[in-house]
Structure formats: structure tokens, C-alpha cells
Amino acid sequence: MIRSETYTLSNGVEIPKLGLGVWMIEDDATPAAVKAAVDAGYRHVDTAQAYANEAGTGRGVREAGVARDALFVTTKLDAGIKSYAEAVAAIDGSLKTLGLDVIDMMIIHSPQPWRNFGDEDRFFDGNLEAWRALEEAHAAGKLRAIGVSNFQQEDLQNLFDNASVKPMVNQVLAHVSNTPAALIDFCQSNGVLVEAYSPIGHGEVLKNEKVGEMAATYGVSIPQLCIRYLLQLGLLPLPKSATPAHIAANAEVDFEISAADMQALKEIETIKDYGEHSVFPVYGGKM
Known part of the structure; x- marks a missing residue:
């Protein structure tokens, strides 16, 4: 069952194949969402400094009723942090806010600050500075794994060429009707696991009749079809929900999509x- 399956990161750490995303869930509602996910068999939660719910995520993890080492917790370094000193402080800040002794994985949220997302400046030097702080925290045992998010090939190559440790994951926007095949191939060929946020395109895929018709032929919901699609591409989906029934349903994906479909x-x-x-920004706009 997907709930109990894992991928193995390049450093040998195992990461559950399905995670709960908590973007846009209020901090005081996050503990209940995390506990509902654990009750439904999830063992992986994905938050971020920018989500302003690390405290609620940590509380949910502590109150979930399972051993801490049974849960995989990811957070993200704020996109605006592009210096070593700021990154060091922010890593320790997340540990304190989450209330955890160790964070399973921490990733750079974006290669560019959100106000500069999509601009020509890729902030290569700043990303190397932030990455050095992550590498040191990883070596010190504060972080079990490190990675990036929203990085394009040139951003990844900057780290490949200049850093000591390769990113273990790249978390990107990927869903039916928006699957960045070239980037996924580049990551996978370099031993980088691709995580997929917004696996249902923030609900927009629900409006697609062809996808709806195909889901019906498998006797599943559109979200279930979309999550299964990503898993069969070797990606790690991070569906977001605060509704216990939806959280549970999103994990019911133990079926097979045919090659033709x-x-x-x-x-x-x-x-x-x-x-x-x-x-x-990740959907084409500017905040």
C-alpha cells in the first residue's frame, strides 16, 4: 500500500511516497489536519516558514500518537533568504518553532525571492550561501536530508557544480495538464527525487471533462487519478487538505493506470x- 511505501533519497534516508501539504491551512487548524493525516496512514508532512504554520505542524506531530521517528517532517527555508548568516538563523528558528530536535528535511523554497520569481537574476551566489548553511546543518545532524523547491535546470546545475552535497529533492509544480517532463528527467537522471505540489492544480484539474471521464472508468475520484498519475511517474505527491475525509481519500490510490491512459x-x-x-508566483502571477 502506498501509505507504507517509501522512496530512498540519495543519502540513504527513506521518505514516504505520499505526504500531506499544509499550505494555506491556518496555524491553529494545522494540528488537527496533521493528526487526521496520521490517522489515515500518512507518515509525511510538508510545511514551510512562509506558510506560518510550523508551530501547528510541530504540535500535530507531537500529538499524533505515533513515535517521532515514524514521521517525516519537511519544512522550507524562506525564499527571501539568500545569505549564509540568515539561513543559519532561519534553520535554528524552524527547529524552535516546530518544537523538534531534528527536521527530517529542509529545502530552499525558491531559487529567487517571490518578488523576483521568474526574473532573469537566478540568485546563484545567494543560493550557494543558503545551501552551505543547509549542508552544515545536515552534517551537524539537525537535518536528515536537504533539498530545493521550484529550481530549474540552471539553478540545480549551479549547486551540482559548486556545492559539496547534491540536493536530494526538488519540489515543483507538477500535475495532470502541467508536467514538466524535461525538468523531471533532468532531476531523476541526477539522482534527485521530484516532489509534486498542487497535484490537482489547485482544483483546476477537477474541471477537465476528459480527466473526469477517465477517473470514472477506474472507479476513482479525479484527485485519486491525479495522485496516482504522479506516483507512476516516480514523483512524490503532496496533496493539501484540512478535511479528514479528503485527506483519507487522497491516500486511496492503490490502483494502476494503463500505459495508454x-x-x-x-x-x-x-x-x-x-x-x-x-x-x-508559481502559478504565473506576482504576489
């Missing part, structure tokens, strides 16, 4: 409008 899903027309979420 996988190809059809890869060819679904690309979403160009993410509705109310289009203001966020």
Missing part, C-alpha cells in the same frame, strides 16, 4: 489560468 494524461491541454490562485 498515462500517455493520454500527459497530453491533456495545459492549464493557463489557475483562477483565484493565479496571483501566486
Whole structure:
């Protein structure tokens, strides 16, 4: 069952194949979401400094009723932090806010500060500074694994060429109708696990009739089809929900999509409008 399956990162650490994303969940509601996920069999939670719910995530982990070492907790270094000193302080800040002795994985949230997302300046030097702080925290045992998010090939190559440790993951926007195949291939060929946030395109994929018809043929929901699609690509999906029933349903993905249907899903027309979420940089806007 997917709930109990793991990928192995390049440093040998095992990471559960499915995680709960907690973006846009209020801090005081996050403990209940985390505990509902653990009750549903999840063992992986993904938060970030920018989500302002690390405290709630940590509380949910502590109150979940399972051993701490049975849960994998990821957080993200704020996208605006591009200096070594700031990164060192922020890593210790996350440990304190989460209330944990060790963070299973910490990743750079974006190669560029959000206000500069998509600009020409890739902040190569700043990312190397932030990465050096992550490397040192990893070596010191504060972090079990380290990685990045929203990095393109050139951003990754900067680390490959200049850092001591390769990123273990790259967390990117990936879903049916928006699957960055070239970036995924580049990551996987370099031993970098790809995590997929917004696996249902922030709900926009729910509007696609072809996807709906295919889900019906498998007797599953559109979210379940979308999550399974990513798993069969070798990705790690991070569906977000605060609703216990949805959290549980998102883990019911132990079925197989045929090769023909996988190809059809890869060819679904690309979403160009993410509705109310289009203001966020990762969906094409600027905050």
C-alpha cells in the first residue's frame, strides 16, 4: 500500500511516497489536519516558514500518537533568504518553532525571492550561501536530508557544480495538464527525487471533462487519478487538505493506470489560468 511505501533519497534516508501539504491551512487548524493525516496512514508532512504554520505542524506531530521517528517532517527555508548568516538563523528558528530536535528535511523554497520569481537574476551566489548553511546543518545532524523547491535546470546545475552535497529533492509544480517532463528527467537522471505540489492544480484539474471521464472508468475520484498519475511517474505527491475525509481519500490510490491512459494524461491541454490562485508566483502571477 502506498501509505507504507517509501522512496530512498540519495543519502540513504527513506521518505514516504505520499505526504500531506499544509499550505494555506491556518496555524491553529494545522494540528488537527496533521493528526487526521496520521490517522489515515500518512507518515509525511510538508510545511514551510512562509506558510506560518510550523508551530501547528510541530504540535500535530507531537500529538499524533505515533513515535517521532515514524514521521517525516519537511519544512522550507524562506525564499527571501539568500545569505549564509540568515539561513543559519532561519534553520535554528524552524527547529524552535516546530518544537523538534531534528527536521527530517529542509529545502530552499525558491531559487529567487517571490518578488523576483521568474526574473532573469537566478540568485546563484545567494543560493550557494543558503545551501552551505543547509549542508552544515545536515552534517551537524539537525537535518536528515536537504533539498530545493521550484529550481530549474540552471539553478540545480549551479549547486551540482559548486556545492559539496547534491540536493536530494526538488519540489515543483507538477500535475495532470502541467508536467514538466524535461525538468523531471533532468532531476531523476541526477539522482534527485521530484516532489509534486498542487497535484490537482489547485482544483483546476477537477474541471477537465476528459480527466473526469477517465477517473470514472477506474472507479476513482479525479484527485485519486491525479495522485496516482504522479506516483507512476516516480514523483512524490503532496496533496493539501484540512478535511479528514479528503485527506483519507487522497491516500486511496492503490490502483494502476494503463500505459495508454498515462500517455493520454500527459497530453491533456495545459492549464493557463489557475483562477483565484493565479496571483501566486508559481502559478504565473506576482504576489
